[in-house]
Amino acid sequence: MTGQAPDAAAIERLARAALARIPEPFQAHLADIVLVIEDFADDETLDAMGIEDPFDLTGLYRGRPVGEKSAWDGVTMPDEIHLYRRPLLDEWVHTGVTLEALITHVVVHEVGHHFGLSDDDMHALEDSAE
Numbered sequence: 001m002t003g004q005a006p007d008a009a010a011i012e013r014l015a016r017a018a019l020a021r022i023p024e025p026f027q028a029h030l031a032d033i034v035l036v037i038e039d040f041a042d043d044e045t046l047d048a049m050g051i052e053d054p055f056d057l058t059g060l061y062r063g064r065p066v067g068e069k070s071a072w073d074g075v076t077m078p079d080e081i082h083l084y085r086r087p088l089l090d091e092w093v094h095t096g097v098t099l100e101a102l103i104t105h106v107v108v109h110e111v112g113h114h115f116g117l118s119d120d121d122m123h124a125l126e127d128s129a130e
Contacts, residue, residue, distance in 0.1 A: 006099065008037040011037050014099065014103040015035055018103055022108065022111060032078055032079065033081055035081055037085060038083075039085050054084070054086075055087045056087070058084055058102075059083050059088075059106040059109065061079070061081055061110040061111075061113035061114055062082065081110040081111070083103070104126065108125050111125070
C-alpha cells in the first residue's frame with residue numbers, strides 16, 4: 001500500500017508519540033486529554049471560529065486551560081485535542097516538513113492552549129519535545 005496518504009490511525013500514533021515527548025511538569029497534566037482525529041473540522045466549529053476554508057484548521061484544543069480549573073468545578077467533559085487529517089496532509093505536502101514534525105508542532109501548540117501558554121512559551125515547549 002505504498003503511495004497512500006496516512007490514515008487516522010497513523011496520525012494518532014504520531015500525535016501520541018508527540019504527546020509522550022512533552023517534558024515534565026507538563027506531562028503530568030496530559031493523561032486525561034482525549035485525542036480526536038477527524039478528516040476536517042465540522043461546519044459548526046469552522047463557523048464559530050470564522051474560518052471559511054476547512055483546510056485552514058489543522059488542530060483545535062477544546063477544554064479549559066489548566067490554570068482556570070478548580071476543585072469546585074462540577075462534572076466536566078474531558079479536554080480534547082482535535083487533529084484534522086486532511087488539512088494536516090495538505091500542509092505536509094506544501095511545506096516539505098516531515099509529517100512527524102508537523103504533527104508535533106500542532107500537538108504542542110494545542111497542548112500550549114491547555115496550559116494557557118504564550119506563543120513564545122509554546123515554541124520553547126516544542127523545542128524541548130523534538
